[in-house]
Amino acid sequence: MIAEIISVGTELLLGQIVNTNAAFIARELAAVGINAYHQSVVGDNRQKLIDVIKIAEERSDLLIFTGGLGPTQDDITKETIASYLNEPLALDSDGLAHIRNYFEKTGREMTANNEKQAVYFKNGLAFKNMNGHALGSYIKKEETAYVVLPGPPNELKEMVQSELMPFLLAEINSDRHYILSKTLRFYGIGESTLASRLAPLIDGQTNPTLAPYAGSHEVSLRITASGKDADDCNQLLEQMVKDVLVSVGDYYYGEGEQNSLANVVGQLLTSKGMTISAAESLTGGLFQSTLVSIPKSSQFFKGGMVAYDEAIKRNGLGISQQLLDEQGTVSEACAIAMSEACRQFFQTDIAISFTGVAGPDDLENQPAGTVWIGISQAGKEPFAKQYRFMKDRNGNRQHAVMQGLDLIRRLVAE
Amino acid sequence: MIAEIISVGTELLLGQIVNTNAAFIARELAAVGINAYHQSVVGDNRQKLIDVIKIAEERSDLLIFTGGLGPTQDDITKETIASYLNEPLALDSDGLAHIRNYFEKTGREMTANNEKQAVYFKNGLAFKNMNGHALGSYIKKEETAYVVLPGPPNELKEMVQSELMPFLLAEINSDRHYILSKTLRFYGIGESTLASRLAPLIDGQTNPTLAPYAGSHEVSLRITASGKDADDCNQLLEQMVKDVLVSVGDYYYGEGEQNSLANVVGQLLTSKGMTISAAESLTGGLFQSTLVSIPKSSQFFKGGMVAYDEAIKRNGLGISQQLLDEQGTVSEACAIAMSEACRQFFQTDIAISFTGVAGPDDLENQPAGTVWIGISQAGKEPFAKQYRFMKDRNGNRQHAVMQGLDLIRRLVAE
Numbered sequence: 085m086i087a088e089i090i091s092v093g094t095e096l097l098l099g100q101i102v103n104t105n106a107a108f109i110a111r112e113l114a115a116v117g118i119n120a121y122h123q124s125v126v127g128d129n130r131q132k133l134i135d136v137i138k139i140a141e142e143r144s145d146l147l148i149f150t151g152g153l154g155p156t157q158d159d160i161t162k163e164t165i166a167s168y169l170n171e172p173l174a175l176d177s178d179g180l181a182h183i184r185n186y187f188e189k190t191g192r193e194m195t196a197n198n199e200k201q202a203v204y205f206k207n208g209l210a211f212k213n214m215n216g217h218a219l220g221s222y223i224k225k226e227e228t229a230y231v232v233l234p235g236p237p238n239e240l241k242e243m244v245q246s247e248l249m250p251f252l253l254a255e256i257n258s259d260r261h262y263i264l265s266k267t268l269r270f271y272g273i274g275e276s277t278l279a280s281r282l283a284p285l286i287d288g289q290t291n292p293t294l295a296p297y298a299g300s301h302e303v304s305l306r307i308t309a310s311g312k313d314a315d316d317c318n319q320l321l322e323q324m325v326k327d328v329l330v331s332v333g334d335y336y337y338g339e340g341e342q343n344s345l346a347n348v349v350g351q352l353l354t355s356k357g358m359t360i361s362a363a364e365s366l367t368g369g370l371f372q373s374t375l376v377s378i379p380k381s382s383q384f385f386k387g388g389m390v391a392y393d394e395a396i397k398r399n400g401l402g403i404s405q406q407l408l409d410e411q412g413t414v415s416e417a418c419a420i421a422m423s424e425a426c427r428q429f430f431q432t433d434i435a436i437s438f439t440g441v442a443g444p445d446d447l448e449n450q451p452a453g454t455v456w457i458g459i460s461q462a463g464k465e466p467f468a469k470q471y472r473f474m475k476d477r478n479g480n481r482q483h484a485v486m487q488g489l490d491l492i493r494r495l496v497a498e
Numbered sequence: 499m500i501a502e503i504i505s506v507g508t509e510l511l512l513g514q515i516v517n518t519n520a521a522f523i524a525r526e527l528a529a530v531g532i533n534a535y536h537q538s539v540v541g542d543n544r545q546k547l548i549d550v551i552k553i554a555e556e557r558s559d560l561l562i563f564t565g566g567l568g569p570t571q572d573d574i575t576k577e578t579i580a581s582y583l584n585e586p587l588a589l590d591s592d593g594l595a596h597i598r599n600y601f602e603k604t605g606r607e608m609t610a611n612n613e614k615q616a617v618y619f620k621n622g623l624a625f626k627n628m629n630g631h632a633l634g635s636y637i638k639k640e641e642t643a644y645v646v647l648p649g650p651p652n653e654l655k656e657m658v659q660s661e662l663m664p665f666l667l668a669e670i671n672s673d674r675h676y677i678l679s680k681t682l683r684f685y686g687i688g689e690s691t692l693a694s695r696l697a698p699l700i701d702g703q704t705n706p707t708l709a710p711y712a713g714s715h716e717v718s719l720r721i722t723a724s725g726k727d728a729d730d731c732n733q734l735l736e737q738m739v740k741d742v743l744v745s746v747g748d749y750y751y752g753e754g755e756q757n758s759l760a761n762v763v764g765q766l767l768t769s770k771g772m773t774i775s776a777a778e779s780l781t782g783g784l785f786q787s788t789l790v791s792i793p794k795s796s797q798f799f800k801g802g803m804v805a806y807d808e809a810i811k812r813n814g815l816g817i818s819q820q821l822l823d824e825q826g827t828v829s830e831a832c833a834i835a836m837s838e839a840c841r842q843f844f845q846t847d848i849a850i851s852f853t854g855v856a857g858p859d860d861l862e863n864q865p866a867g868t869v870w871i872g873i874s875q876a877g878k879e880p881f882a883k884q885y886r887f888m889k890d891r892n893g894n895r896q897h898a899v900m901q902g903l904d905l906i907r908r909l910v911a912e
Contacts, residue, residue, distance in 0.1 A: 376782025
């Protein structure tokens, strides 16, 4: 099966939005081994869309359309394909009820326009839209299959994962039409190092497939298994996770597409009933804000100080003038003193401190990217570690926060 | 002239990267009135690329290729087009010197592969690459023009703005081959409201053109003028800026593609020699981190406290238990007390406080999204304002920070 992704929308041609949908669908197709050799973008124009369909039919046998399923006159994707194929559209009663229900619940008036979002290819299938109104649809005619999907990314993603992919897998392989994915997350290893360490697994495998992705300051690895049922997939996934962790387990911090290092740290602290505070200089509150981004962070995070100016390190945290004069603010001693003072001031089990040179300029004769992270923990010797990041100002600040989270994770997980 | 954007790269077909280049080029073309009705993506495959070229030639007369100009064997865009057109490639001596110079300066060894990045269509033009090695190139043959551009976005953007667009403008209009753009930035007005207020200007204009873009929690408006020289363009831009500000000037905070509300606040505070501190609850350090993201923020930002837990509002900032019991933490009185205590503790000219309900859960019987922002300023009556944001947890936190920055901007600009 050779797929082609056809995005419909004048806003794409004008560059008003970036085509993230095509990348998302491409990733999903690649994960199950469906090849896609072409992507196209065309405006909301009937004749141009038909011309693009004709070209695509010559070179691909699964045409996946996104966009143009809205309620307005501009939105012509389903109607154009139906009339081109000479196939009738029909109203899906469940889809229509779903739209009616939305308008009733929100107290807004439903117009006749909205009804057309509930149509599908009568001789094909309807795909439910859990995050919006427009149904997706599928039809096969002669040797070509046509899939229409909504344009808003949250609607599209959900429909692709819940409806389209299981259906396509059943089509290409009736024995393996169940898919499950697992995303493993790693900190402290680059994408290329991860890929090369896993090369024996990645090169050899067709099921499960492995796809590494570089995030900001971390890497994730998506493992996708297909099988006859969930048990079958889970078995394949479990074995592969084991194999992966043998090679790169030291960098693994958790699983889940929506997970984060901060989230894992929050869960660890909560489960151990521990609290944390922070004293931040170059990170300027970013560490604390990252913790607060997690719902229920009040269970483990109490507060902290942003001691950006030297005077605040002195007057706010009580760091001695002598230490600042003799060691400087970018020093092991200052990082340790900040974390100790912070833990006492905010009365928490752990305190972390960040002091260093964000850049672009050097500071105290130390190059931009130099960062000391200090840790103070009740009943244990405080310590600080030095890092040298090579990013720009905010890259260095973000990297320091991730490094701090990883330090806490390893400490608390012990 | 009808353009078509053809992106070459297997990583796009696999969904490993998002095609931001196509959106960028599309925006640039739209800004000068060049229509583009199609975008295509094809892999690093000679025959498939030729097939795509043949299709594009039938419907467009300016084919803009991106990607596949790297030093490796995969990178075949220039070679494929040249052999398809039966046009020779030649080494550009300036381009080659630029690459050699890079390898000498960084002490790395230059391989023969790198030389091929300096080739261009001998009977066409070379485009300089200020941010990398691969030259761009242009050739016109019969009725079709072919442009090749590098794939890395920072190389592509620079080349499009400095080389391609001025050249294309000269081609389509020899009297108006100079372009200048200005980006105006607005906070507190939505994209659709801005567009509808400016409709009389947007609908009528072909030069300058106006394009609004929605950012996160703000809107920008790009004004692009073409003329015979810089003076000509500047005159057109100045008049249009005036007309725009008559309609929506109250929301305007500054200009520049790379500018930000935090940046403008930082400049204002610095120019007036004023210092600021912050006491944050729901924003959890995000306001302070946003200020610290600006280089030289130490000139105006001293530090602050993240008083997330109620105990820290009491023990850290000294808010009275009575106030917290009687008014709650999500209250005008608490916001004012936090800002006053903060200004005294950190000894700054201004202090700002944030207290509220980030969500997803309600707090103190107040719905998620309720936020009080307090301001304390030396010699002036402190005050607090209430807001109700309708985003998710982190959307509400980000919105509160933007709103706080805008309050400070208006206060200091007075």
